[in-house]
Amino acid sequence: MIRICIPCRDEERTIGVLLWKIREVMLEMARDFHVYVLDDASRDETRAQLEKYRLALPLTVLAEQRPIGYGRALEKLLKTAAGGTRYPKRDAIVTMQADFTEHPNHLHPLVRTFEGGADIVACEAGGRIAGHPWTVRLARRLGRIALGRAAADSGVDPLMGFRAYRAVVVRKALRAAGGRPLITTEGWAANAELMKVLAPFARRIAHVPPELRYDIRWRSSRVRVLGTVRQILRVRKVAPLEAEGHGAA
Secondary structure (H helix, E strand, O other): OEEEEEEEOOOOOOHHHHHHHHHHHHHHHOOOEEEEEEEEOOOOOHHHHHHHOOOOOOEEEEEEOOOOOHHHHHHHHHHHHHHOOOOOOOOEEEEOOOOOOEOHHHHHHHHHHHHOOOOEEEEEOOOEEEOOOHHHHHHHHHHHHHHOHHHHHOOEOOOOOOEEEEHHHHHHHHHHHOOOOOOOOOOHHHHHHHHHHHHHHOOOEEEEOOEEEHHHOOOOOOOOHHHHHHHHHHHOOOOOOOOOOOOOO
8 A cells, every 4th residue: 555645735726636636647557556645734725725625535634723734734635645554565655746746657666666665765866846936956966965964965955855764764753753743844844854763664665756747836935044054053952863673463
């Protein structure tokens, strides 16, 4: 089972098209799948769009009355998806954006690499980014510098959230956290922090070539350069969770 998690806020113009494209890709791949969307107190017609697709594909919608932010939304989705599987050693939890910067077509290499035995599949560093604005370019460059050499040498892009995690990895990390949040930062920093806390529980981490698509979005970027860098600097202070002594779920 491929369990796809999508945090979403004010994405009425893309969320419906994204869900339909995910459905097409997963049917083409002949894989069982379930989509989880967290509507983070959208002020537009996002919720109405989500309701239209409840019967078109296996979809669970979580809704917040007040915004909780990307980091908390992502963790809530991960907990829901990991808790919903009977086969944690087999199922994949995929995380992706709602604005079409991460295209569903790239689920093909992500899922195939996961099925090849990787516990975490991330996007490799230095991938192609189409039509990205200067704020995104600058924030990504400064963000990678802020994370330091260890992140740069890993070969993985720590800021991209388009990933696949084996469900048992998420379960082990949640158990090790003992009720503490896995993610304490926001935006791209949340993606980097999540990789840092989940990596100790993975036997193998692989990466695939990414292709971000800023050229087909319907809204302007929400990236704020200084705020992004401040959040990323916080990630360097996060201590990895202890993996020893935790058996399989």
